[in-house]
Amino acid sequence: MLQLNNVDVCYGSFKAISDISMSVESGELVVLLGANGAGKSSLFNAISGLIRPSAGQIEFEGQRLSGLKPSGIVSAGVVQCAEGRKLFPQMSVMQNLMMGAYVHRRDKAGNRRHLEEVFELFPILREKSDELASALSGGQQQMVAIGRALMSRPRLLMLDEPSLGLAPLVVRQMFDTIQQINSLGTTVLLAEQNAYAALKIASRAYVMEGGQLVMEGDRETMLNNDEVRKAYIGA
Amino acid sequence: MNILLQNLINGLTLGSIYSLVALGLTLVYGILHIPNFAHGALYMVGAFMTYFFMVDLGAHYWIAMLGSGAVVAALGVLCERLVFHPLRHSPPIHDKIAAIGILLFLEALVQMLWGADFRRMSSPFTGVMNIQGLIIPEQRALIIAGAAVLVVGLQLFLRRTMTGSTILAMAQNREGAFLVGIDANRVAMMTFAISGMLAAFAATLYAPINLVYPAMGHLVIMKAFVIIIIGGMGSIPGAVIGGMIIGFTEALGGFYLSNDYKDVIAFALLVVILSIRPQGLFTKGAH
Ligand SMILES: Nc1ncnc2c1ncn2[C@@H]1O[C@H](COP(=O)(O)OP(=O)(O)OP(=O)(O)O)[C@@H](O)[C@H]1O
Numbered sequence: 084m085l086q087l088n089n090v091d092v093c094y095g096s097f098k099a100i101s102d103i104s105m106s107v108e109s110g111e112l113v114v115l116l117g118a119n120g121a122g123k124s125s126l127f128n129a130i131s132g133l134i135r136p137s138a139g140q141i142e143f144e145g146q147r148l149s150g151l152k153p154s155g156i157v158s159a160g161v162v163q164c165a166e167g168r169k170l171f172p173q174m175s176v177m178q179n180l181m182m183g184a185y186v187h188r189r190d191k192a193g194n195r196r197h198l199e200e201v202f203e204l205f206p207i208l209r210e211k212s213d214e215l216a217s218a219l220s221g222g223q224q225q226m227v228a229i230g231r232a233l234m235s236r237p238r239l240l241m242l243d244e245p246s247l248g249l250a251p252l253v254v255r256q257m258f259d260t261i262q263q264i265n266s267l268g269t270t271v272l273l274a275e276q277n278a279y280a281a282l283k284i285a286s287r288a289y290v291m292e293g294g295q296l297v298m299e300g301d302r303e304t305m306l307n308n309d310e311v312r313k314a315y316i317g318a
Numbered sequence: 319m320n321i322l323l324q325n326l327i328n329g330l331t332l333g334s335i336y337s338l339v340a341l342g343l344t345l346v347y348g349i350l351h352i353p354n355f356a357h358g359a360l361y362m363v364g365a366f367m368t369y370f371f372m373v374d375l376g377a378h379y380w381i382a383m384l385g386s387g388a389v390v391a392a393l394g395v396l397c398e399r400l401v402f403h404p405l406r407h408s409p410p411i412h413d414k415i416a417a418i419g420i421l422l423f424l425e426a427l428v429q430m431l432w433g434a435d436f437r438r439m440s441s442p443f444t445g446v447m448n449i450q451g452l453i454i455p456e457q458r459a460l461i462i463a464g465a466a467v468l469v470v471g472l473q474l475f476l477r478r479t480m481t482g483s484t485i486l487a488m489a490q491n492r493e494g495a496f497l498v499g500i501d502a503n504r505v506a507m508m509t510f511a512i513s514g515m516l517a518a519f520a521a522t523l524y525a526p527i528n529l530v531y532p533a534m535g536h537l538v539i540m541k542a543f544v545i546i547i548i549g550g551m552g553s554i555p556g557a558v559i560g561g562m563i564i565g566f567t568e569a570l571g572g573f574y575l576s577n578d579y580k581d582v583i584a585f586a587l588l589v590v591i592l593s594i595r596p597q598g599l600f601t602k603g604a605h
Pocket residue numbers: 094097099117118119120121122123124125126166276
């Protein structure tokens with residue numbers, strides 16, 4: 084479904100990502116592990132078209148994404164829920180969700196249906212729908228961010244560290260929800276540092292270090308791999 | 319009592335014009351973080367276009383206003399495409415220099431075409447309304463009502479329509495806007511178009527009780543900058559309320575203190591307000 088071939092990303096003369104090749108198949112939940120500064124967000128932003136890769140190709144269902152504008156990539160079905168949430172702070176929860184439907188703005192009936200699905204996934208958002216996004220707790224803001232991404236009708240949803248800064252109990256619910264989204268048919272690429280919780284819901288995982296992929300494997304292999312355990316699970 | 323009311327009406331008139339000009343300035347600042355020094359020139363071109371349509375071509379005042387709004391909106395888009403868009407990756411100082419360049423170019427162009435003379439442009443609304451001894455010239459009433467309609471209309475467009483909301487979204491979180499598929503170019507062009515149109519409408523409303531000349535934008539734009547700094551750069555309510563504050567203090571100060579110093583009052587107010595609230599009155603969060 085998503086295919087990256089030898090992708091490089093540079094910031095000026097600094098190479099944040101070098102020679103990454105990876106793929107995500109339809110229906111999978113793939114986890115991308117990596118410590119701070121490994122290059123996870125840079126990779127996501129390259130896929131979303133926010134930064135232009137300096138080399139390599141990115142393809143989604145046979146269509147080249149490199150060269151498309153961010154809006155074209157969202158329309159193609161690749162949607163990112165970014166690190167730090169990137170909500171519209173002075174808009175209500177409802178307005179934030181509806182902005183997610185921007186590329187589908189003509190399909191009002193479809194948007195109502197998707198909004199209903201988002202509210203089923205996050206019932207608390209229905210109650211808070213008239214409140215300003217910036218007035219919500221961290222966990223609720225993360226729900227708005229994921230809900231907004233779902234309103235863009237992703238076929239591939241990229242989640243960048245959705246558990247960052249959340250209380251442990253909220254993190255557990257968050258991972259349950261992500262698994263639920265995946266089981267409802269959305270392919271998920273999840274960047275995380277919280278390796279154990281992420282691997283538990285993953286089909287496969289890649290590990291990034293210093294801008295390069297250093298390991299890949301399915302859930303069992305990764306959970307039982309000594310290096311992964313040492314570096315990311317702390318056991 | 320009557321004199322005070324009269325001055326309040328004058329303040330409201332001035333405040334209405336300032337608010338419209340400041341709104342255009344603050345919208346562009348909110349999206350592109352450019353202090354558009356050329357905005358005063360757009361205001362001036364707006365007055366000249368109305369003059370051209372009305373006096374030279376004989377169009378009706380309203381038609382001339384719409385025509386001027388359309389021309390200046392297009393001019394705003396042109397500035398964005400030809401000047402600010404190519405500079406989007408350059409350091410901010412380049413935008414500022416370019417904005418001053420546009421200002422000088424437009425003033426020279428208008429001066430070449432129409433000369434430097436002061437022109438009078440009278441609208442069809444020359445009568446006065448007498449409400450129980452309170453004298454309100456029709457044009458002033460028109461300015462107040464026109465500005466109110468434009469401000470409310472703009473609010474509805476920004477908050478109630480998906481297209482308008484893209485401007486707010488881009489101002490509140492640029493990357494977030496990209497991630498929901500909002501196109502930066504479309505928003506930038508739309509913002510410049512609205513900003514130019516508001517400037518042209520403001521100039522068309524104000525010119526009949528003032529004069530039309532190539533340097534007419536200078537003082538207005540300086541005050542508009544004072545307003546958006548007072549109100550908080552990028553803040554929409556800040557532009558409207560800041561405009562009113564300046565309008566009222568100028569009208570009252572000009573009458574009760576000294577008419578010679580009325581243009582200084584805005585700047586004195588700026589110093590006072592910034593020493594109390596350095597971030598401006600309405601700044602929220604990131605800006
Ligand atoms: N805009 C930028 N300009 C310059 N360097 C950057 C920029 N963004 C990221 N970097 C650098 O690129 C490298 C990868 O950063 P990136 O944010 O992609 O890592 P990450 O894996 O997402 O980290 P984290 O877990 O902290 O989010 C880091 O060394 C970072 O300092």
